[in-house]
Amino acid sequence: MKTLFGSLLIATAFAFGQAPAVAVKIPRTADGKPDFTGAWQGGGVSLYGEAAGNNHATAAIPQTPPAARGGGGRGGERLVYKEEAEAKVQAGRATTYKDDPTVKCLLPGIPRIFGMPMPFEIVQTPKQIAMLFESFHGWRLIPFGGSHGDPDPSFLGDSIASWDGDTLVVDAVGFNGKIWLDGAGHFTDDQLHVTERYTLNGDTISYEATMFDPPLMNKPYTQRMTFIRLKEGERPREYECIENNQDIEHLTGPSVKAK
């Protein structure tokens, strides 16, 4: 059994593009569930501004860079939209992504917010998970159980948590069609449905987001990232994006929407 568990761990590590992991004891809550509480960083870059591979804080951990870094499909299969939508994405590429909602300091959405080079804090209770993002002052309150109901459309959607063994599963709907899935122009429709899977490996979380946006995609698309536990004392800080956003006046190229 132990050997089987070890093999599974190694297989999982390869699936996430990491070196084989040694079984580690993970923190657990009083009710025996994996305890994700703590400060984490996602994305393929470090908190310290440099690419993860060049940084002391993250160099030891091979990263699966998010699509948010401009690739659209890194850490998973390449994201290709349906023909008409894909043409719009390509047109956006030609304008160097001037219409990216985050340029206006709008919330990046799920899962893109995890690809931002800023930390987030998870606070876990038996009834809900809270995620507090430095990035764009984003926050999520995710109850265990219940139903989505009829949520008003929003940037971060409406989320519900459940457990699949030791994996935390989050089902998110209720998006507003104003977010991009990455920095490469993959806009969305309000029918976007995201299923997230979080697996705790001690000081990392293996994260997988499967997105399906029926008007735009022919099939679901899965993106993977590794979140890294921050060193003691580090935590999200204030980031008021609109404070001095000069960039918006200096972006070049035509707007896709204006065409």
Add this chain to the structure above:
Amino acid sequence: MRAKLTLLAVAVFVAAIPAAAHHSFAAEYDASATVTLKGVVTKVEWTNPHAYIYVDVKDETGKVVNWGMEGYPPNTLTRTGFTRHIVKEGDTITITGYKARDSAARAAAREVTTSEGKKYNFGPAA
């Protein structure tokens, strides 16, 4: 297998868009148009989504031009040890960066050398 994965990871990082920008770098700055400026700091904006250092720089004709140099967000700078106390109005600094596509006196900053000769990354490499 492991070596192959590592190589792949490195290739992806090289191609990555610079970190800590909340917008597309290429939409605003020209990575091939590097500048190195020496001048007197007129203002420091410790603000989001980017910190700015403004520097009065004399051009070849002796005319003073005020350059706006965009950097990382304050949180990133503080985490790297570039605190808000490092550069002050009136300091003479050298600063490198990548010029804006739309303006002659605006750039994405990279490295600051203080008047004491200490070097800091103020923004990402292009």
